[in-house]
Amino acid sequence: MDDSNIKVLVIEDDADINRLLCRMLTGEGLTAVSAFSGSEASLRLSLEAYQLVLMDLMLPGMPGETLIPQIREQSTVPIIVISAKSTLEDKVGLLRLGADDYITKPFDQEEVMARVEAQLRRLQYVHAVNPGEEIIRVRELIMDKQRREVTLNSELLTLTKYEFEILALLLSKPDKIFSKSEIYRNIWQGTYLGDDNTINVHISNLRAKIAAVTEEEYIRTVWGIGFKIMLP
Secondary structure (H helix, E strand, O other), X not given: OOHHHOEEEEEOOOHHHHHHHHHHHHHOOOEEEEEOOHXXXXXXXXXXXXXXXXXXXXXXXXXXXXXXXXXXXXXXXXXXXXXXXXXXXXXXXXXXXXXXXXXXXXXXXXXXXXXXXXXXXXXXHHHOOOOOOOEEEEOOEEEEOOOOEEEEOOEEEOOOHHHHHHHHHHHHOOOOOEOHHHHHHHHHOOOOOOOOOHHHHHHHHHHHHHHOOOOOOOEEEEOOOEEEEOOO
């Protein structure tokens, strides 16, 4: 992926911080677009695609805690939160809402860029085989979305409809932690009630089919948060 084609939406109501973040991004050859409120960010996200979102939480118009789930209903774009909130409870809560990473203010510029680069590497990894994302490869696991086929070590895996769709969601953003509510909302298009064992059963079946072919771990449980695909 050409860096010049990567657009980052910077959602920050403090003009000086917004300007600083945009300058850091453009200095690395990325395209930075500013939004100064949650409502402005929501509008921009509805009008064009972005490859990354950097956002504060305390936003006029719409707080970040409301904006993140709204973004997740429409997109899997990586979201990095930059906020003064610093407790473990805050961070875990935001990851469960759908954020991919969290940086505490005041921030170090090198750390911000390192986190940005890490998210973009994952994005590039997904696009590495085919820009249209019809084929995704993680190590020896290959998914052909158009043919709805998954092979592991050149062996075809026989997956159910829901197993395939859960795996496709996890592969859409390797190493991102997907909460059960995110998985349920994306696959079943409903509200996760918290006591449904459906997702655990499908994940367990997926793991069993992978384990029948290889001892390598592909799906990891992050206790208290959700599931993710393991990158090399």
